[in-house]
Amino acid sequence: EVQLVESGGVVVQPGGSLRLSCAASGFTFDDYTMHWVRQAPGKGLDWVSLISWDGGSTYYADSVKGRCTISRDNSKNSLYLQMNSLRNEDTALYYCAKESRDGFNFDYWGQGTLVTVSS
Amino acid sequence: QSALTQPASVSGSPGQSITISCTGTSSDIGTYKYVSWYQLHPGKAPKLMIYDVSKRPSGVSDRFSGSKSGNTASLTISGLQAEDEADYYCCSYVSGITWVFGGGTKLTVL
Numbered sequence: 212e213v214q215l216v217e218s219g220g221v222v223v224q225p226g227g228s229l230r231l232s233c234a235a236s237g238f239t240f241d242d243y244t245m246h247w248v249r250q251a252p253g254k255g256l257d258w259v260s261l262i263s264w265d266g267g268s269t270y271y272a273d274s275v276k277g278r279c280t281i282s283r284d285n286s287k288n289s290l291y292l293q294m295n296s297l298r299n300e301d302t303a304l305y306y307c308a309k310e311s312r313d314g315f316n317f318d319y320w321g322q323g324t325l326v327t328v329s330s
Numbered sequence: 331q332s333a334l335t336q337p338a339s340v341s342g343s344p345g346q347s348i349t350i351s352c353t354g355t356s357s358d359i360g361t362y363k364y365v366s367w368y369q370l371h372p373g374k375a376p377k378l379m380i381y382d383v384s385k386r387p388s389g390v391s392d393r394f395s396g397s398k399s400g401n402t403a404s405l406t407i408s409g410l411q412a413e414d415e416a417d418y419y420c421c422s423y424v425s426g427i428t429w430v431f432g433g434g435t436k437l438t439v440l
Binding site: 216254255256257261270272282285306308311313314315316317318319320321322323 | 333360362366368373374375376377378381382387395419421423427428429430432433434
């Protein structure tokens with residue numbers, strides 16, 4: 212059974228930093244591209260970033276480019292999102308999502324971890 | 331990239347059919363076949379319901395179907411059941427390695 216479990220969400224002040232983690236199990240982690248998707252309170256889903264199976268390629272939404280770094284450790288079946296210079300608008304539930312073998316969609320998601328940016 | 335446009339809410343009675351529309355542009359839905367739909371129940375992980383416009387993942391009921399015409403994609407749920415009550419989001423791949431989601435539609439089963 213595929214499982215994705217996010218952690219690391221906290222309350223942080225504007226300008227602060229944090230690192231989100233996603234522990235993966237139930238599939239061959241290093242075969243798949245992985246993504247982060249977020250949902251601000253009362254808002255829709257918002258794609259954040261992706262990383263290729265080997266970590267060699269990364270992409271970011273304009274809203275987080277230059278402030279976030281996605282990474283992975285295939286030896287630990289783990290995905291990460293380092294977030295810096297946090298803004299109030301980064302407040303959201305952050306989901307880790309696995310890209311399907313067919314590509315271009317997200318076939319498994321975690322339950323999310325909540326990041327709150329507030330002074 | 332602007333969000334795709336979905337109705338905020340739709341409703342239907344058990345056994346009925348409903349359709350949720352998702353309107354984009356020629357830069358996303360109009361160009362790519364990579365439209366997907368996700369079901370969100372509160373407190374649970376999102377679930378992929380439709381991918382590549384009209385394909386169903388293994389395990390998803392055939393009551394769920396998808397289609398596309400021009401810049402608009404649609405999700406149809408037939409034979410509505412109480413457990414279908416959830417939020418539904420459409421999503422499209424956009425050139426430049428990015429994805430755009432709709433604003434979400436709350437489905438109420440009356």
